Amino acid sequence: xxxxxxxxxxxxxxxxxxxxxxxxxxxxxxxxxxxxxxxxxxxxxxxxxxxxxxxxxxxxxxxxxxxxxxxxxxxxxxxxxxxxxxxxxxxxxxxxxxxxxxxxxxxxxxxxxxxxxxxxxxxxxxxxxxx
Numbered sequence: 001x002x003x004x005x006x007x008x009x010x011x012x013x014x015x016x017x018x019x020x021x022x023x024x025x026x027x028x029x030x031x032x033x034x035x036x037x038x039x040x041x042x043x044x045x046x047x048x049x050x051x052x053x054x055x056x057x058x059x060x061x062x063x064x065x066x067x068x069x070x071x072x073x074x075x076x077x078x079x080x081x082x083x084x085x086x087x088x089x090x091x092x093x094x095x096x097x098x099x100x101x102x103x104x105x106x107x108x109x110x111x112x113x114x115x116x117x118x119x120x121x122x123x124x125x126x127x128x129x130x131x
Contacts, residue, residue, distance in 0.1 A: 001027055001028050001029075001035070001036065001037055001038065002028060002034075002035075002036045002038065003027075003028025003029075003032050003033070003034045003035040003036060004028070004032065004033040004034040004064060004075060005026065005028055005032045005033065006032065006033050006048040006050050006051050007026075008050055009048040009049060009050055009051075010026075010032075030044055031044075031046055032044075032046065033045070033046060033047070033048060033051055033053055033064060034046075034053065034062065034075075049067070050066065050067055050068070051064045051065060051066055051067065051073075052064070052065040052067060054072070061074065061075075061076050062075045062076065063075065064122075073122050107120065107121045107122075108120055109121060
């Protein structure tokens with residue numbers, strides 16, 4: 001499975017403790033921003049209160065628009081280039097700011113498991129008061 005998860009939305013809609021204790025794995029599922037089941041060839045897109053999912057004409061790009069700041073997170077090319085990181089280490093791409101929000105960009109985190117899991121996290125730091 002592949003997908004994009006709005007973790008803040010998941011925290012508000014699910015009991016998040018099993019993820020934090022390791023009882024459950026945080027994986028994309030139906031109802032997340034994007035979800036693709038490789039075995040069934042099924043894709044789903046779902047906006048959340050935090051992000052709007054946008055598809056460019058002819059499906060050439062997938063953008064996630066952060067509703068509070070208006071910033072667009074481009075998901076095209078995630079994982080291309082960049083160096084491999086050791087387990088738990090993060091590679092930070094260039095930073096930017098918009099409307100008091102600080103965007104550190106995509107961080108790649110290798111997970112030590114039997115599945116070869118690689119996680120990419122888009123880091124947004126929020127101002128004290130969201131406009």
